[in-house]
Amino acid sequence: MRFFSLKRFGLLAMLVIALGLFIFISTHAKANTLPTGDQSNPPTSPNWSLAGVQPSSPALVVTPPPPNTDTCLSCHILGQNKGLWTPLARWVLFGSLGMVFVFGVYRSASTWVTKSPWKPLTNRAADWVDERYQISEPLSKILNKPVPRYALNWWYCLGGITAFLFVVQGVTGILLAFYYKPTPEAAYASIQYIESQVYFGSSIRAIHHWCANGMIVVCVAHMLRVFIMGAYKRPRELNWVSGVLLLILTLVFGFTGYLLPWDQRAFWATTVGSEIAGAIPAIGNLAIIFLRVGWNVTGETLSRFYGLHVIVVPLATVTFMAAHFLMIRRQGIAKPL
Amino acid sequence: MSENENSNEDTIPFYPDHIRTEFYVVLGVLAVVLIIAIVAMIKPVGIGEPADPLNTPLHVKPEWYFLSLYQILKKIPPIVLGIQGKVIGVVIPIILVGLIFIWPFLDNKPDKSKKIYWIRLAFVSVAVITIIALTIWGEVS
Numbered sequence: 001m002r003f004f005s006l007k008r009f010g011l012l013a014m015l016v017i018a019l020g021l022f023i024f025i026s027t028h029a030k031a032n033t034l035p036t037g038d039q040s041n042p043p044t045s046p047n048w049s050l051a052g053v054q055p056s057s058p059a060l061v062v063t064p065p066p067p068n069t070d071t072c073l074s075c076h077i078l079g080q081n082k083g084l085w086t087p088l089a090r091w092v093l094f095g096s097l098g099m100v101f102v103f104g105v106y107r108s109a110s111t112w113v114t115k116s117p118w119k120p121l122t123n124r125a126a127d128w129v130d131e132r133y134q135i136s137e138p139l140s141k142i143l144n145k146p147v148p149r150y151a152l153n154w155w156y157c158l159g160g161i162t163a164f165l166f167v168v169q170g171v172t173g174i175l176l177a178f179y180y181k182p183t184p185e186a187a188y189a190s191i192q193y194i195e196s197q198v199y200f201g202s203s204i205r206a207i208h209h210w211c212a213n214g215m216i217v218v219c220v221a222h223m224l225r226v227f228i229m230g231a232y233k234r235p236r237e238l239n240w241v242s243g244v245l246l247l248i249l250t251l252v253f254g255f256t257g258y259l260l261p262w263d264q265r266a267f268w269a270t271t272v273g274s275e276i277a278g279a280i281p282a283i284g285n286l287a288i289i290f291l292r293v294g295w296n297v298t299g300e301t302l303s304r305f306y307g308l309h310v311i312v313v314p315l316a317t318v319t320f321m322a323a324h325f326l327m328i329r330r331q332g333i334a335k336p337l
Numbered sequence: 338m339s340e341n342e343n344s345n346e347d348t349i350p351f352y353p354d355h356i357r358t359e360f361y362v363v364l365g366v367l368a369v370v371l372i373i374a375i376v377a378m379i380k381p382v383g384i385g386e387p388a389d390p391l392n393t394p395l396h397v398k399p400e401w402y403f404l405s406l407y408q409i410l411k412k413i414p415p416i417v418l419g420i421q422g423k424v425i426g427v428v429i430p431i432i433l434v435g436l437i438f439i440w441p442f443l444d445n446k447p448d449k450s451k452k453i454y455w456i457r458l459a460f461v462s463v464a465v466i467t468i469i470a471l472t473i474w475g476e477v478s
């Protein structure tokens with residue numbers, strides 16, 4: 001098995017770029033920039049009040065010395081303190097070169113000592129894992145499972161797109177949650193902060209916003225495709241049921257996420273929406289209390305919607321998605337007439 | 338059962354053929370995501386006025402995917418057959434969702450011919466056009 005073909009390198013590179021972008025966005029910090037208006041009188045030493053040394057100090061920010069006034073001449077000659085990413089880049093560059101060198105030495109020595117051809121590291125790793133957990137047989141069974149050719153038809157990609165959009169929503173949602181503050185005082189300002197200050201913040205928010213809309217569209221389209229083709233028929237009834245549940249969960253995602261920016265539209269849409277839930281016979285008032293945590297939309301509502309949006313509904317969605325996929329796997333893709 | 342079905346017909350392996358196709362689809366979606374990201378740098382989603390519980394705006398609208406339900410609720414008369422219109426406007430969608438939910442158990446005969454596809458397509462088209470019309474109505478009103 002050629003493990004390191006060019007295509008796999010491409011995949012790996014995409015993963016690395018995605019991960020790097022993720023870390024880049026989530027390490028947004030003004031650690032390396034001076035507060036504006038403070039250029040004339042920069043702080044000369046770090047403020048240690050975070051450690052509790054000077055609790056009376058007004059600023060709770062650890063400010064590094066500005067590059068133009070700090071005294072570490074050698075740092076500048078060596079190119080240090082240029083940015084947050086400089087040490088990592090340097091370690092990755094020189095570290096990987098060093099590892100390539102060590103690997104070359106070891107490989108040469110090994111082939112010379114054992115007088116046998118070199119066994120690639122990836123094969124060794126695969127053997128190591130397989131020896132302990134015996135996964136190669138079930139894995140190859142999973143990978144080699146025959147799929148009917150009609151599954152390549154364009155109509156069959158809608159469910160996959162929905163699943164992928166869910167992943168996109170997860171990643172961008174985590175990034176937003178890093179900066180979002182679910183309190184009525186801070187929510188609006190934190191959205192403004194995301195839009196204006198965070199690296200690619202407006203992009204992340206726009207992706208989350210538009211992919212949420214797209215997910216609903218694609219999800220409904222997938223459902224209509226299944227309905228028209230009659231793919232819900234025996235033996236796939238429960239797959240349809242789980243799919244409808246997933247659509248409802250997607251809508252709940254939309255409803256709970258809509259409140260989080262805490263602007264007028266969000267607030268009043270939630271007020272009206274929960275009022276409609278209150279019109280349900282028998283459980284109306286209970287539903288209002290559950291949604292609003294009280295009779296009015298308040299900060300508690302925001303906390304509850306945030307909790308639902310980032311913990312409860314995602315967990316439920318992942319569970320039902322797993323069930324959905326496992327059932328497809330078990331029963332195969334429905335055969336059209 | 339399904340494996341026997343598949344074994345004597347035209348199949349492709351899940352890996353790499355099916356995975357590759359799905360991967361191309363993913364790349365296509367990623368391209369769209371990238372376009373959204375670039376456009377957002379020029380024109381962000383933005384945020385409205387801060388929430389003010391004391392100041393009700395003139396036009397309160399839910400998200401577009403709830404707009405058709407909201408429109409039904411708005412246009413239903415206050416009292417229908419002695420029942421509050423609001424309750425009917427809430428209960429009917431719930432019943433419809435429940436119907437969709439248990440649909441496979443109601444329509445459990447295997448399909449005989451391809452004609453049924455067209456019947457279902459017509460049914461779906463009518464439903465979708467109704468929902469779209471209600472949504473547009475709700476959007477402009």
